[in-house]
Amino acid sequence: MTAVSLITAALNLLNVLFSEAATLAILLVVRPVFSLCLAGMYMAHTNRIFDVRTLPEPRLSHTAVRLLVxxxxxxxxxxxxxxxxxxxxxxxxxxxxxxxxxxxxxxxxxxxxxxxxxxxxxxxxxxxxxxxxxxxxxxxxxxxxxxxxxxxxxxxxxxxxxxxxxxxxxxxxxxxxxxxxxxxxxxxxxxxxxxxxxxxxxxxxxxxxxxxxxxxxxxxxxxxxxxxxxxxxxxxxxxxxxxxxxxxxxxxxxxx
Known part of the structure; x- marks a missing residue:
C-alpha cells in the first residue's frame, strides 16, 4: 500500500491519473508477457512449435487498420x-x-x-x-x-x-x-x-x-x-x- 501511495503521489505531482498510468503499464508490460505465456501453453497443448524467426514481422498499422475495417x-x-x-x-x-x-x-x-x-x-x-x-x-x-x-x-x-x-x-x-x-x-x-x-x-x-x-x-x-x-x-x-x-x-x- 505504501508503494502504491508513493506512486500515486508522484503521478499527482505530474498531473497524471494513476488509473491511466496503470493501464499504460498493463498494455506495455503485463499484456505481452501474458500473451507469451498463452502462446507457450498453446504450443505445449497442441505439440506445435512455431519458429518466430520464420514468421513475417507484423505491421502494427496494417493490423490495426484491418481490425478496424x-x-x-x-x-x-x-x-x-x-x-x-x-x-x-x-x-x-x-x-x-x-x-x-x-x-x-x-x-x-x-x-x-x-x-x-x-x-x-x-x-x-x-x-x-x-x-x-x-x-x-x-x-x-x-x-x-x-x-x-x-x-x-x-x-x-x-x-x-x-x-x-x-x-x-x-x-x-x-x-x-x-x-x-x-x-x-x-x-x-x-x-x-x-x-x-x-x-x-x-x-x-x-x-x-x-x-x-x-x-x-x-x-x-x-x-x-x-x-x-x-x-x-x-x-x-x-x-x-x-x-x-x-x-x-x-x-x-x-x-x-
Whole structure:
C-alpha cells in the first residue's frame, strides 16, 4: 500500500491519473508477457512449435487498420439488426427512467453531493487533458468491449450493463437542472450513449446466437470485431468530453 501511495503521489505531482498510468503499464508490460505465456501453453497443448524467426514481422498499422475495417463492417451489419438495437435501447431507457425515479424518491440530496458542473471542473483543472482523455477512453471502451462479448455468459450480462448505465445517467439527470445536464452530458453523450447501446445489442445478440446455432466460434469472433469497431466512437466521445465539453461548461457558467 505504501508503494502504491508513493506512486500515486508522484503521478499527482505530474498531473497524471494513476488509473491511466496503470493501464499504460498493463498494455506495455503485463499484456505481452501474458500473451507469451498463452502462446507457450498453446504450443505445449497442441505439440506445435512455431519458429518466430520464420514468421513475417507484423505491421502494427496494417493490423490495426484491418481490425478496424472488420469492426466497422460488423457494426454496419449490427445496425441493420433492428430488433437487438431496439431491445438494448429499451433496456437503457428503462434504466434511465428507473434511475431518475429512484433518485427523486429521496436520494437526490446524497447524489447531488457528487454531481455538479463545478465538481467536474476540478478534475479537468488538476490533471493533464491528455491523461484524462486516455483514462476516459480506456475506461469506457473496456466496458463497451466487455459488453459486446459478455453474451457468452448469458443475455442478462449485456442487459445488466446497459441497464446500470441508464440508471446512473438517470440519477444524474434527476439532480441536475435540465440545462446543466444538457451542457455537461450531451456534447459527448450523443456519441457515447449510442456506442454503449450498440455494445449491449451485440452482447444480447451473441447470447441468442450461441443458444440457437452451432457455429459459436464465428459469432464470438464477430462480437469481438464489434468491440474493436467501437473504439473510434469512444475515442471521439472521450476527445469531446475532455476538450470540448469543459469549454461549453465554462461558457455556460460565465453566462449565469
Amino acid at each position: 472488420n469492426g466497422f463492417r460488423e457494426l454496419c451489419n449490427l445496425a441493420r439488426d433492428i430488433k437487438w438495437i431496439t431491445a438494448a435501447s429499451l433496456v437503457f431507457i428503462a434504466g434511465f427512467a428507473g434511475g431518475y425515479w429512484i433518485t427523486t424518491q429521496g436520494l437526490s440530496k446524497i447524489i447531488s453531493q457528487f454531481v455538479g458542473l463545478e465538481k467536474g471542473g476540478i478534475v479537468f483543472e488538476r490533471y493533464l487533458p491528455v491523461s484524462i482523455f486516455a483514462d476516459i477512453f480506456f475506461h469506457n471502451w473496456r466496458i463497451a468491449a466487455f459488453t459486446s462479448v459478455s453474451g457468452v455468459y448469458s443475455i442478462a450480462a449485456p442487459a445488466t450493463i446497459v441497464l446500470v448505465n441508464g440508471i446512473i445517467l438517470g440519477a444524474v439527470a434527476a439532480v441536475l437542472p435540465f440545462t446543466d445536464f444538457y451542457v455537461a452530458i450531451m456534447p459527448h453523450g450523443i456519441v457515447e450513449i449510442p456506442g454503449f447501446i450498440l455494445a449491449a445489442a451485440a452482447g444480447m445478440r451473441l447470447a441468442y446466437q450461441l443458444l440457437a446455432r452451432k457455429e459459436k466460434a464465428s459469432y464470438i469472433k464477430r462480437a469481438a470485431y464489434i468491440a474493436l469497431g467501437l473504439a473510434p466512437f469512444f475515442a471521439v466521445a472521450a476527445f469531446i468530453e475532455t476538450f470540448i465539453t469543459p469549454f461549453f461548461i465554462k461558457l455556460y457558467l460565465k453566462s449565469l
